[in-house]
Amino acid sequence: MSEDIKQAHKDYHVCIIRGEKLKDSECVRLFDDxxxxxxxxxxxxxxxxxxxxxxxxxxxxxxxxxxxxxxxxxxxxxxxxxxxxxxxxxxxxxxxxxxxxxxxxxxxxxxxxxxxxxxxxxxxxxxVTRPTWVCYQKGVLDLPQANEFIKLLTSETF
Structure with missing residues (x-):
């Protein structure tokens, strides 16, 4: 669940969450459901x-x-x-x-x-919509695989 991911977000390079975005991360809104x-x-x-x-x-x-x-x-x-x-x-x-x-x-x-x-x-x-976000720490974009994954997610229309 998004709440579990939010609590442990520092354990992940990239998080996809629903609801409120992470306050201490870079977040890009993917879509509103x-x-x-x-x-x-x-x-x-x-x-x-x-x-x-x-x-x-x-x-x-x-x-x-x-x-x-x-x-x-x-x-x-x-x-x-x-x-x-x-x-x-x-x-x-x-x-x-x-x-x-x-x-x-x-x-x-x-x-x-x-x-x-x-x-x-x-x-x-x-x-009434529920947003979905991709969130990551700034340094994660230095990892080529994480950077490409984030580019792929943010270039898609959902």
Whole structure:
């Protein structure tokens, strides 16, 4: 998980992390991953949706994004309880089985957007996204293999 990598980042030449970037490293933003809330049941337009929310073990920044969005949408979506699972895939499967709603990054939602009810997480007209970063210490660019890897990552469009 990104939090584990962040705590031990000095043990790595290059880190790819999600959420907040490392404060004492060079970091390049690779992409922003929009978040969506999915459910096996439709999202009503005229009443509050009350369902369990399934979340997966993630770093605090992911949970803060979801909590912030839920706060701003408490008039339309109200989780009855939260079920926390260890893996994102378990979270997806629980949602698919009708156990509750799940907030997932677009990058892992595969074809789910066409198969399940979903809403993009928005606050106002701004999408709620989760950034992905490549981070490294300045001296790492002196290592040819690390320098080429970073160049490759930063030249790609994700």
């Amino acid at each position: 929009p978040l969506y809330i999915f459910d096996s049941e439709p999202f009503p337009t005229s009443q509050v949706k009350e369902r369990p929310l399934i979340s997966f073990k993630s770093d605090d920044s992911m949970h803060e994004l979801v909590e912030h969005w839920l706060y701003h949408h408490s008039d339309t979506i109200k989780p009855l309880k939260t079920i926390t699972v260890d893996q994102i895939e378990t979270c997806k499967q629980f949602m698919k089985q009708g156990i509750g709603m799940a907030v997932l990054p677009e990058s892992v939602s595969d074809s789910m957007k066409s198969e399940y009810a979903n809403l993009p997480l928005m606050i106002g007209d701004k999408p």
